Amino acid sequence: MGKDKRRYFGTDGIRGKANAGVMTVETAVQIGRAVGSVFTSRHERPRVLIGKDTRRSGYLFEMALVSGACSVGAEPYVMGPLPTPGIAFLTKGMRADVGVVISASHNSFEDNGIKLFGPDGYKLPDEVELQIERFIDDQKAVDAAIKVGADIGRAYRIDDARGRYLTYLKTTFPNDLTLDGMKIALDCANGAAYRIAPTVLEELGAEVVTRGVSPNGLNINDGCGAMHPRKLAALVLQTGADLGIALDGDADRLIMVDEAGQQVDGDQILALTATRMKRDNQLAQNTLVVTVMSNYGLEMAMASQGISLVRTQVGDRYVVEAMRKGSYNLGGEQSGHIVHLDHSTTGDGTLAALRVLAIMQREQRPLSDLARVMQPAPQTLINVRVSAKPELSTMPDVTQAIADAESALAGKGRVLVRYSGTE
Template sequence: MARKYFGTDGIRGLTNITPMTAAMAMKVGMAAGTYFQRGDHRHRVLIGKDTRLSGYMLESALVAGFTSVGMDVVMTGPMPTPAVAMLTQSMRADLGVMISASHNPFADNGIKLFGPDGYKLSDEAELEIESLIDGAESGAVALAPSHQIGRARRIDDAQGRYIHFAKSTFPSDLRLDGLKVVVDCANGAAYQVAPAALWELGAEVVAIGVTPNGRNINDGVGSTAPQTLSETVVASGAAIGIALDGDADRLIVVDETGAVVDGDQLMATIATGYARRGELAGGGLVATIMSNLGLERHLAAQGLGLVRTGVGDRYVLEAMRARGYNVGGEQSGHIILADYGTTGDGLVAALQILAEVQRAGAPASEVLHRFDPLPQLLKNVRFERGAKPLDAASVKAAIAEAEAELEGRGRLVIRASGTEPVIRVMAEGDDRAQVEAIVDRVCEAVRAAA
């Protein structure tokens, strides 16, 4: 059964346009509050948010929804998504909520839900909550009696709790003394906690993207716009730069030369370090179909495996849990370290990278360049809503021909976007010219059928 409101990462959209309205947020609070009130204890939900202007509106609406069905609310203010997951678990909350649209522009927002174990909800749970959302106006959700309405309060020490947790993941025998680090917080949720954690570990911190105004989140800064970070690293003579996204669950790194290091290289660095110390579980790592073939070959040369999943960190995490892996992630910088958390955590991943650099005693450009990526090209083809270009015989034939041409020398990945009417065509291989020609041919076939 298709989900109506939830996408691959919660409910998301343009603020004040359905489904991302205050009215919908209140219904989500009522529905999720009803779903998670199980047992005879006093129930509690923890709510965090990033720095978007609309966060105040959606937070207030969620509080109204949760308290109306009898659930108590604890609000943390601006906090990273992984911090909300961690605090939900450590505070014994029945449910955690993060108000964020991650790396999207400020006008977008979203609602992510975490269960009491700190993990994102299953498809089945989301479907049940969706049915309660639709039934909120028809009486399917019961309001609490007047004397049982929930209470709401803010906690002042949430930042300190998360900083302490993040620092605890850094090896106790290492320090960052003397290491100049530029940290780009995307004017987002980690604008206070990330610089503080690095400073407390001894780093000389140069912080950018730490002046949020409600509208500048991800605007020319952060993991999706690393140019400012690159320029700042070079200009300041820093040893390394780390960039988080708006909700700090994503990490991109810049070495001392200003070169950008993507999630594939970061995962390779962490996994090989873990393997060297006997800490790698599962005999490899989990990544998506978008990770470069160079990563797979690099791991294989060291006797390590790569399990591929569909695009989305939730699918990576599902495979990690099912197969017993402790390292996984996406080329875009979502890195999940199961020894430390239940979701991607940009700051914790950054601390593992900094630990590898400190252990090596070598420049970041040497430590983090683990393999030469194969030429990879991704193009998007937009189509009219309702059309099904991938079902066309001409497109199937073009794909089959391309796969045969790349066999043994590369990969072809064709997928429909889950959020917009776009077909994504990606190819990679040893021959750049061949890759470019194949992508162009397949794209043309898709356009003709769209």
């Protein structure tokens, strides 16, 4: 079964309309059983950590996953609402066998998804996801895995999960610095970081003004968060904040706003962070890992700083794979996935914001000044809904249009046509 023939997993786990299609309660039960069974083959009673964001359907899938895991003898540990990177961190820190995230990230509340992390805190490799897919559709394997009596697994709730992750986040901020005197506007998208992000900033000394910190199960990413930075920009200007921080629903993305209300996207965050890390001799191999979606201006800016770029296909998992393979420690996407591999195994919006704040405090420079290291090239992104996804190379009109555009740009720009891996 190749990647293109998968029924459930996309580039970032399983995602779809909640309680329909592939994202039903029945599927979640089967995933719980599959996860428990795949890892039961290695350990008698595997630990399965389960966390979620704040959308209402999370309760459905949380209970379904717990039931499925228990039914095959696994022991699920339920953490409640927690950012995706926090679940990855705790999966490794608590020596669990697998971490399960219930989230559709930046999507609206109607959608939900499931993504998985291995015991090392990294997203599961393709071969393990394929093993889980095969189990889901193999009723004989499911029947053989079912436990009864004392062999049924027991579920636990972790009450201090948020505190453990919050404490770790603070350790990534330099001990000789504080955020005293800094006023920060923060938008948590009514998502998983609605308690953690304000707390960590306040405990480091900042004055924090917030929006998007009142989740009701239906308002996640609704006119707030990293997908709607204009609302944050208005708050920055209204309150006279030094900058704004916007996270998405599961807090693995970061978009910032400078003191003048101008957006600072993932490419710019990567540029200013890489520049400082190189100056401090902390940028591994003086290389930054980005995707094919990154702005051409980032390429020019990094070249001027003596920093090499490695490009991957779109998706933070591919960024991380390239980073691990090449022993690089900084990478990310224009959309705001920022990966600091020295501190985390996946994109972490709150951690990435803390790294930028440390640079601001260390250099005593505003965000607008730091972001000038990169001048974004003009870029247009057009989303087109399609009913099917044939190979682009099989459509002559499309390939000719791409060739014509590349010829017109004459090496001074780039054209990228791709299918979404999550929709």
